Amino acid sequence: xxxxxxxxxxxxxMAYTVKKVEVWAGDILNRPGxxxxxxxxxxxxxxxxxxxxxxxxxxDTSRVFLAPLKGTKQQRAAADxxxxxxxxxxxxxxxxxxxxxxxxxxxRALADKGINIRGASAxxxxxxxxxxxxxxxxxxxxxxxxVLRKAL
Numbered sequence: 699x700x701x702x703x704x705x706x707x708x709x710x711x712m713a714y715t716v717k718k719v720e721v722w723a724g725d726i727l728n729r730p731g732x733x734x735x736x737x738x739x740x741x742x743x744x745x746x747x748x749x750x751x752x753x754x755x756x757x758d759t760s761r762v763f764l765a766p767l768k769g770t771k772q773q774r775a776a777a778d779x780x781x782x783x784x785x786x787x788x789x790x791x792x793x794x795x796x797x798x799x800x801x802x803x804x805x806r807a808l809a810d811k812g813i814n815i816r817g818a819s820a821x822x823x824x825x826x827x828x829x830x831x832x833x834x835x836x837x838x839x840x841x842x843x844x845v846l847r848k849a850l
Contacts, residue, residue, distance in 0.1 A: 714794035714850040716843050721749075721765045721789045721832070724781035728760045736762060736779045743775035749791075749830055751819055765789070765830070787816070788839040789832045792846060796827035804829065807849035813842050 726732045733752050740747065749765040763784065767776050776782065792804065801820060808815060808831075817832035833839050 714792060714846075716790055716792050716846050716850070718839055718843065719749075719765050719789045719791045719830070720767075721763055721784045721787050721830075722767050722776055722781050723761060723763045723784040723787070724776075724779065725755065725759050725761050726752075726780060728754055728756075728758055733760070733762065736781065739775045739779045740764070740767070740772060740781075743772045744769070745772045745775070748828075749819070763787075765791075786834070787832050788834070788836050789830055790839055790842055790846070792827075792829040792831070792850075794827060794850070796822045796825055800827060801829070803849065804831075804846060807845055808842055811841070811845050813838055813845065 724736070726736060737747075737750075745764075745767055747764055747766070750762065752760055752762040754760050762781065764776075764781060767773055767781075805815065805818075814834065815831055816834055818829070820827065820829040822828075831842065833842060
């Protein structure tokens with residue numbers, strides 16, 4: 699985990715945290731209640747999700763992506779509902795203050811270093827921004843974290 703802070707006369711005016719995260723994924727039936735059952739199972743195991751995306755793959759199947767899952771109990775509950783570590787998906791979580799153009803700044807910094815983003819998700823709530831970026835390899839995640847520490 700890397701935190702970048704900017705100080706102005708000793709006062710922190712911006713701070714961004716960049717950390718590697720493990721994403722979990724699973725294909726589920728595209729039916730009412732299926733996603734609710736997955737989330738209920740994880741909640742009953744003590745999971746407090748920070749990230750969840752569910753998308754339709756075809757008329758019968760949806761794919762769900764989740765993070766984080768911690769400990770054996772949560773991971774066992776995930777396996778019971780068909781959710782596993784997302785193979786080949788390596789991710790970073792960036793959080794900090796939102797500001798206009800931040801997404802463009804982040805993606806340009808990575809592009810200028812030749813780092814390809816496999817997937818991206820971002821949300822802003824009030825003045826806070828959380829971004830998840832996915833990459834093809836663990837090396838790309840490490841390189842992206844270094845680039846973003848400097849860029850932010």
